[in-house]
Every structure is written in structure tokens, then in C-alpha cells.
Amino acid sequence: MxxxxxxxxxxxxxxxxxxxxxxxxxxxxxxxxxxxxxxxxxxxxxxxxxxxxxxxxxxxxxxxxxxxxxxxxxxxxxxxxxxxxxxxxxxxxxxxxxxxxxxxxxxxxxxxxxxxxxxxxxxxxVLGMPGITAWIGLNMIGEPKPGETVVVSAASGAVGSVVGQLAKAKGCRAVGIAGGKAKCDYVVNELGFDACVDYKAGNLDQDLKQAAPNGIDIDFENVGGEILDTVLTQLNAYARIPLCGFVSQYNVTEPYQLRNFGAFLASRVKLQGFIVGEHMNLWPQAQQELTQLYTSGKLKYxxxxxxxxxxxxxxxxxxxxxxxxxxxxxxxxxx
Amino acid sequence: MxxxxxxxxxxxxxxxxxxxxxxxxxxxxxxxxxxxxxxxxxxxxxxxxxxxxxxxxxxxxxxxxxxxxxxxxxxxxxxxxxxxxxxxxxxxxxxxxxxxxxxxxxxxxxxxxxxxxxxxxxxxxVLGMPGITAWIGLNMIGEPKPGETVVVSAASGAVGSVVGQLAKAKGCRAVGIAGGKAKCDYVVNELGFDACVDYKAGNLDQDLKQAAPNGIDIDFENVGGEILDTVLTQLNAYARIPLCGFVSQYNVTEPYQLRNFGAFLASRVKLQGFIVGEHMNLWPQAQQELTQLYTSGKLKYxxxxxxxxxxxxxxxxxxxxxxxxxxxxxxxxxx
The missing domain is CATH 3.90.180.10 (Medium-chain alcohol dehydrogenases, catalytic domain)
Structure with missing residues (x-):
């Protein structure tokens, strides 16, 4: 060579x-x-x-x-x-x-x-770390039940796109948050989410209310910052937040200051930070289910x-x- | 009459x-x-x-x-x-x-x-709502293990005082946070906590580090605001936070803005807001254990x-x- x-x-x-x-x-x-x-x-x-x-x-x-x-x-x-x-x-x-x-x-x-x-x-x-991250966060912490509303930020991304598709497969309403119309169109039209809110349109609170009219039961959090702060005001009682990432915070020198932390008590929210590499025991099941969905054409990316x-x-x-x-x-x- | x-x-x-x-x-x-x-x-x-x-x-x-x-x-x-x-x-x-x-x-x-x-x-x-609140939050969400460090704010209060005594009974290090020397002395000398930090002394971060030298595994949160923000920086990996109250926030018109939310991901923290009246199934067991401790003289108040x-x-x-x-x-x- x-x-x-x-x-x-x-x-x-x-x-x-x-x-x-x-x-x-x-x-x-x-x-x-x-x-x-x-x-x-x-x-x-x-x-x-x-x-x-x-x-x-x-x-x-x-x-x-x-x-x-x-x-x-x-x-x-x-x-x-x-x-x-x-x-x-x-x-x-x-x-x-x-x-x-x-x-x-x-x-x-x-x-x-x-x-x-x-x-x-x-x-x-979809079959690797990002897909498994979506699977573990949604199932282990989110515990979705049919009819619930699942919101996921960075919805067109590697993790978010799988979260929404898994949520749909569980019978949930899947609502994405993404930046720009092209990503939102993709999330709804190609990935099959029920709705997607463009946070760059500057009307996140209202738009999210419209997209999740029954409130939010699970927030799969990839972004943090102001988007999370807005989501917090629309949580239903007993909401769950798998906390996966803070992409909005990686490149700032001053951390975002969260205003609506009170929602965690008011709505008796469960939040858990996790990283996928610490739950290796769940990987085989996750990979099997994801491969099954993928093979049957139900997992787009x-x-x-x-x-x-x-x-x-x-x-x-x-x-x-x-x-x-x-x-x-x-x-x-x-x- | x-x-x-x-x-x-x-x-x-x-x-x-x-x-x-x-x-x-x-x-x-x-x-x-x-x-x-x-x-x-x-x-x-x-x-x-x-x-x-x-x-x-x-x-x-x-x-x-x-x-x-x-x-x-x-x-x-x-x-x-x-x-x-x-x-x-x-x-x-x-x-x-x-x-x-x-x-x-x-x-x-x-x-x-x-x-x-x-x-x-x-x-x-101790045998009523506050005692049961302590029992449920600590056991159901905190899941204390022997040798872990449990921090509780409002430590001399009706809930906090029971949290620390239950933590001691579980073999944990119990660290209180309270306002003023008299309360802290009571928490340590009469209730038997291992340490108590006077947040009014103006040196919370340092004092808490000294009182919890191995970091914090469970934060039973009664207070919120700046005290919580400081505790967040000293959490160990996989820390749990039973979120019971925000007494620092009830009387403010502008909510405290939390700076250290990133700790929830960095330390893979589990937080859960709860209210005692929604866990009636646990009351009988809680009351029984509390009454037992009380009768044997191990639950002071x-x-x-x-x-x-x-x-x-x-x-x-x-x-x-x-x-x-x-x-x-x-x-x-x-x-």
C-alpha cells in the first residue's frame, strides 16, 4: 500500500x-x-x-x-x-x-x-448511535402512550427524525421543531410527523400551541435554551423530558438562563439526562427494532x-x- | 353551645x-x-x-x-x-x-x-402530610443508597427535618441547608444531620463543598432559586432531585433564572416534581414506617x-x- x-x-x-x-x-x-x-x-x-x-x-x-x-x-x-x-x-x-x-x-x-x-x-x-439514542430516550425515559403528544427539537436531525417516527409507530402525535421551512416540510411530508414548527419564524409559542393543541406529554430535548423554555410552558401534567442534548448551548460563552423552571413542579415533570453509551444493555433491543422498521421501509432518513x-x-x-x-x-x- | x-x-x-x-x-x-x-x-x-x-x-x-x-x-x-x-x-x-x-x-x-x-x-x-412528603420524595424519587450524600434545603422545616433523619436511617450522609446559625445547630445537634450549611452566611458554594466533600447524590429540593443553582454545580453523576417545593419563588414577581441547567445533562440527573396527594398508594407504608421511627424515639421534630x-x-x-x-x-x- x-x-x-x-x-x-x-x-x-x-x-x-x-x-x-x-x-x-x-x-x-x-x-x-x-x-x-x-x-x-x-x-x-x-x-x-x-x-x-x-x-x-x-x-x-x-x-x-x-x-x-x-x-x-x-x-x-x-x-x-x-x-x-x-x-x-x-x-x-x-x-x-x-x-x-x-x-x-x-x-x-x-x-x-x-x-x-x-x-x-x-x-x-438510523441504525447506529443516533437511532439508538432516539430509541432509548423515548422508550426508557419518555415512556410514550398512544394518543400522547411528543415534541422533539432538532426534528430533522439524526436523532430527532427517528424520535418522531418511533413516536408515530407508538400511536402518538409527533410534533417537530426545526429551523426553516425546508426542514419543516421534510419533517412532515417525508418523515410523516403530524406537524413541525419553524422556530426561526419567530412565533414559537403560538405556533407550538397550534401544533400541539392538547399540550405536550413528552419533550425529547436536543436543543435547550429558549426553545426548551417555551416548551416548558406548554407541558401537561406528568410530562416526561428525555434530556439528550443542548445544541443551542455548545457555542455560547454565557449559558442561557432558564425562566420557566417552575413548570417542573407545577406539572410534576420527570426529566432525565442520559447518554446512549451508558445504556449498552438496551442496544440489542433497540437495534433489532430499528432494523425491523428500517427493513419494512418505515424508517426514513x-x-x-x-x-x-x-x-x-x-x-x-x-x-x-x-x-x-x-x-x-x-x-x-x-x- | x-x-x-x-x-x-x-x-x-x-x-x-x-x-x-x-x-x-x-x-x-x-x-x-x-x-x-x-x-x-x-x-x-x-x-x-x-x-x-x-x-x-x-x-x-x-x-x-x-x-x-x-x-x-x-x-x-x-x-x-x-x-x-x-x-x-x-x-x-x-x-x-x-x-x-x-x-x-x-x-x-x-x-x-x-x-x-x-x-x-x-x-x-412528622406523621402527617409533611412527614409523608419527605418519605415519598426521598424513597420514590431519591432512591437513597448507603454511603450516598443527601442534601436537603429548608432542613429545619417540617419536610426537610424528616428527609435528613430518614436519610441517616438509610445510611446516607445527611447535609442540611438552612437560614441562620440557630437552625443549623438544631439540624446537626438535635436532628442528627452530619452537617448543615447556613445559606445566609453568604458562602454557600464553598460551605456546601465542605459539607458534602464527595459531591451530592440526592438533592431534596424545597427551595429553588439560587440555592438550587448552586447545588446543581456539585451534583455527582446520576444524581436524583425530588422536586418538592420552590419556597424561594412564591413571593417574587419575577422568577429566578436558572444558570446551571446544563448540569442535568452533564451529570445525567433525574429530576421529578411531585405532590404528596397524588401518591396515596404509598401513604400507608410511609405512615407505618414513620410511626415506627417516631415511637422508637428516632424521629425528632x-x-x-x-x-x-x-x-x-x-x-x-x-x-x-x-x-x-x-x-x-x-x-x-x-x-
């Missing part, structure tokens, strides 16, 4: 918005597997909002990255060389190799996936694919600004 | 702090029981922070009171006349007659209590007793300002 490895390193801790200069792209030799190791050539890299959190020094659920680290991230790729009997060349594997073309693994945390009839990228989206690892920083910044449409991926190499 | 009935009516909806002029005291004839009814002479009235919420017009878990209503409230008293075969004169009963000397009931919601060896007032405190129903408004206002010390009661009549 005359190919080289390419890596995107974490070069500078951002304050506020991430800049391209916060990353550094380097080339190096392709590593060689030792006994027990596997060399994987990554096909796709998943870009996700949580990565912004890892770039901050503050307390969060995961330790912050250190300057010089390879940027973290989920990947799907193909085994090119194996000195581990559990894997053979050609196997398609889900891993967490980060922003790099080639990765070495001892096999731990590497998951073979059945990629015969399913496009590789789906394992980073859209992808934004950036071509080439060198374009990952730009794509990541765009995603944080909401410029992507659907699951954001980087195509690193052909299968 | 030449006695008269006395009632305290809700006369004016307060904005901000409650005034004595928000109440009106009236006298009337003692009502006569009809077939199936019971006439009760109340001995004690319980004063509780939730009553402030009922005086507001805003959305809350219970409908607001209307001007002219008898102020709501839990009472313990003695049956003086009965045309209901389930009760006889002399029975001691817990009821919800509100701020009045005499009350009529059809028996529904009236509970006979074993007052032979237990002072009547205890049924409004203190009362502030205002003498005479005409002094209830003043005592209520004082309680909202934190002037009481322990469970606030009004003695209406001798048994």
Missing part, C-alpha cells in the same frame, strides 16, 4: 464558535497490526454535536479531549488486515476510530455489522455527506450552525 | 409578599350536621408553603383559590356531633377543613387517628405553634419569611 494515513487533530480549544483553525490535518504512515490487532480502513465518519462538548474543558459526562488528540468519533469501515481471529479482511465493522482514515484496534468495541443489504452509512445513523476527511472540520462547523440537513457524515473512502 | 364558628377567608390575591390584609376573619353560626354528616371541632391547623401557591392565579398543580373562599389547610380535631355511623363524638380525626374552627364533613377524606399516646399535632407534622385562629395570617406570613422554627401550626382549640 502506498496510501498514507490521514488524521484530523484537535489543535485549539474553542471559545464560542468552532473555527477551522481549531483543527490540524496531518499525514502519517499507515499503522501495522500486531498480534491480536485489526487494521480498519474507515469508509464513513459520523459528525455529532456531542463532539463540541468534548472540545470544551468544562465538566461534562466525558473527559475533555486534550490538544493534539485525534478528534473522537464513530466510524464504519472495512477490515483490511487482521491478526485477530475474530475478524477477517472484508468484514464491515462499526468502531470509534475518530477522525482518521485508518485505525488499529485489538477488537474491543469493534462490532461486525450485516452490510449486505444495508448501506454502510446507515450504521452511523436523510444524510448530508461531506466528501473527504479533509473537509470534516468545515462540515462539523456547518452542522453546529444547523446548515446540514439530516445525519451529517464524512465519506472517507470507498468500501 | 353558645360558641361561634370562626373562619379565615381569602380576601385578596397577593402580588409578591402576602399581607395580613389579604385575609378576612369572619364569625358565623356553628353548622349543624345533617344525616350522614359529622361536625368536627378543629384542634390544630397546619400552615404550609403550598398554600401560597393556591393564593396565586397562575397555573399550578391545584386550581387557585377564589376570593371569599375559606383558606385551605389540613387540620386535626375532635368529632363533637355525628350523624355518620363511622364516627362517634370524641374520635380524633385528620381532615382538610381549612382555616376554621368548626367543619362539617360527610366522612369522605376524614381519617381517624390513634391519638392515645401521640400528641394530636404530630399528625399534621420541633413545632412553632401560634395560639388562636385569629393569629393564623400573621403566622403564615412569618413562615413564608422563614421566621418559624420547625413545623408551623395554629392551635385553634383544646382537645
Amino acid at each position: 502506498s496510501d498514507k494515513n490521514m488524521q484530523v487533530l484537535f489543535a485549539n480549544r474553542p471559545k464560542g464558535w468552532v473555527q477551522e483553525s481549531d483543527f490540524k490535518i496531518v499525514e502519517s504512515e499507515i499503522p501495522q497490526p500486531k498480534e491480536g490487532q485489526v487494521l480498519v480502513k474507515n469508509s464513513y465518519l459520523s459528525l455529532d454535536p456531542y463532539m463540541r462538548g468534548r472540545m470544551s474543558a468544562g465538566k461534562s459526562y466525558a473527559a475533555p479531549m486534550e490538544i493534539g488528540d485525534v478528534m473522537v468519533g464513530g466510524t464504519v469501515g472495512v477490515v483490511v488486515e487482521s491478526k485477530n481471529e475474530q475478524f477477517k479482511p472484508g468484514d464491515v465493522v462499526l468502531g470509534y476510530f475518530g477522525w482518521q482514515k485508518y485505525g488499529l484496534s485489538n477488537g474491543k468495541g469493534l462490532l461486525k455489522v450485516p452490510a449486505d443489504k444495508i448501506p454502510l452509512s446507515a450504521f452511523l445513523g 436523510r444524510e448530508s455527506v461531506a466528501e473527504g476527511l479533509e473537509n470534516a472540520p468545515k462540515a462539523f462547523i456547518g452542522m453546529l450552525k444547523g446548515e446540514n440537513f439530516g445525519k451529517q457524515l464524512v465519506k472517507i473512502a470507498d468500501r | 353558645s360558641d361561634k364558628n370562626m373562619q379565615v377567608l381569602f380576601a385578596n390575591r397577593p402580588k409578591g409578599w402576602v399581607q395580613e390584609s389579604d385575609f378576612k376573619i369572619v364569625e358565623s353560626e356553628i353548622p349543624q350536621p345533617k344525616e350522614g354528616q359529622v361536625l368536627v371541632k378543629n384542634s390544630y391547623l397546619s400552615l404550609d408553603p403550598y398554600m401560597r401557591g393556591r393564593m396565586s392565579a397562575g397555573k399550578s398543580y391545584a386550581a387557585p383559590m377564589e376570593i371569599g373562599d375559606v383558606m385551605v389547610g389540613g387540620t386535626v380535631g375532635v368529632v363533637v356531633e355525628s350523624k355518620n355511623e363511622q364516627f362517634k363524638p370524641g374520635d380524633v380525626v385528620l381532615g382538610y377543613f381549612g382555616w376554621q374552627k368548626y367543619g362539617l364533613s360527610n366522612g369522605k377524606g376524614l381519617l381517624k387517628v390513634p391519638a392515645d399516646k401521640i400528641p394530636l399535632s404530630a399528625f399534621l407534622g 420541633r413545632e412553632s405553634v401560634a395560639e388562636g385562629l385569629e393569629n393564623a395570617p400573621k403566622a403564615f406570613i412569618g413562615m413564608l419569611k422563614g421566621e418559624n422554627f420547625g413545623k408551623q401550626l395554629v392551635k385553634i382549640a383544646d382537645r
